Amino acid sequence: MHPLKLGDIQIDRVVELDRWVFPAKKLFPNITTDILAACQEWLDERFVDFNNAQLILGVHSFLIRAPKKTILVDTCNGNHRHRPSIRTRHQLNTRYYTNLLDTGVRPEDIDIVLTTHLHPDHCGWNTRLVNHEWVPTFPKAKYLINKVELEEIESFVVARRKKGEVNDITEMYNDSVLPIITSGQLQLFDTRQNTRCCLCQDVHVESTPGHSTGHVAIRVNGGGRKAVITGDAIHHPIQFNALNLANASDSNPLLATETRTRLIRECIDTNTIILGTHFAGPTACTISSTSSQLKFNWLTE
Ligand SMILES: [Zn+2]
Numbered sequence: 001m002h003p004l005k006l007g008d009i010q011i012d013r014v015v016e017l018d019r020w021v022f023p024a025k026k027l028f029p030n031i032t033t034d035i036l037a038a039c040q041e042w043l044d045e046r047f048v049d050f051n052n053a054q055l056i057l058g059v060h061s062f063l064i065r066a067p068k069k070t071i072l073v074d075t076c077n078g079n080h081r082h083r084p085s086i087r088t089r090h091q092l093n094t095r096y097y098t099n100l101l102d103t104g105v106r107p108e109d110i111d112i113v114l115t116t117h118l119h120p121d122h123c124g125w126n127t128r129l130v131n132h133e134w135v136p137t138f139p140k141a142k143y144l145i146n147k148v149e150l151e152e153i154e155s156f157v158v159a160r161r162k163k164g165e166v167n168d169i170t171e172m173y174n175d176s177v178l179p180i181i182t183s184g185q186l187q188l189f190d191t192r193q194n195t196r197c198c199l200c201q202d203v204h205v206e207s208t209p210g211h212s213t214g215h216v217a218i219r220v221n222g223g224g225r226k227a228v229i230t231g232d233a234i235h236h237p238i239q240f241n242a243l244n245l246a247n248a249s250d251s252n253p254l255l256a257t258e259t260r261t262r263l264i265r266e267c268i269d270t271n272t273i274i275l276g277t278h279f280a281g282p283t284a285c286t287i288s289s290t291s292s293q294l295k296f297n298w299l300t301e
Helices: 033-041 096-102 120-126 147-163 168-182 237-241 253-265
Strands: 004-006 009-023 054-065 070-073 112-114 127-130 133-136 142-146 186-189 196-200 203-207 216-222 225-229 273-275 284-289 294-298
Touching: 004 216, 004 225, 004 273, 009 096, 009 216, 033 237, 054 216, 120 127, 120 168, 127 168, 133 168, 142 147, 142 203, 147 168, 147 186, 237 294
Parallel strands: 070 112, 112 142, 142 186, 225 273
Antiparallel strands: 004 009, 009 054, 054 070, 127 133, 196 203, 203 216, 216 225, 273 284, 284 294
């Protein structure tokens, strides 16, 4: 994805993994061979490995440079994390940090780190390992998290601790969330009070529950154009023409489908740029309707 200009706002993709491959059935348990076969008409090998029934995702942040704020949306898996439940995110050692520096932004330039939801592939680079200690990667940033999301994760972690259980979520809480609470950099917003929260002029957070209870998407308006950063309200473009395809991790699959349907239908024929948090490159697209299905226009420049 090339840097995207919406008036005086620029959005860059900062890549952690440009190919994150899952068996289609593992990502979407109710996917059918018909759905997979049908998508050959509009999706190519950048998104689907048809021979092996695998779907290709990406993992990246979106960096929003607005006139008065620099905002990083989601911080991927992070390096050196103990995440044994999914092998492809366990003990990663990627170029993400260098890729961020390559945009010309330094960690101390980030004003806001916005987490769409508290899953391990969305908040890892909140921190980095310095002298065997997890410290905030972005020393001057406020880390914004939905209070709904934090409360749910904290009650999950407390329950697991009582049982003496350790898993990817408890590890994530310890290495990627607790350090930003300790440093005083956490700032909560609450979508139960306001379903839309303003980050700065023309950049808003919007409640999009279903994948998780406190999940949010981000709306950016500028220069007469609109964009939406999806978070995990949608995982893969195959869902555009199969909106009821639930992800295995959706905490409320019916609500997730309702949210995804609303989000995507609002984008049809409106020239809204969809920035898929897990879409492999080119990642950004608009969608328009034809008589039988949706048509994708991938933004290649
Ligand atoms: Zn995710």
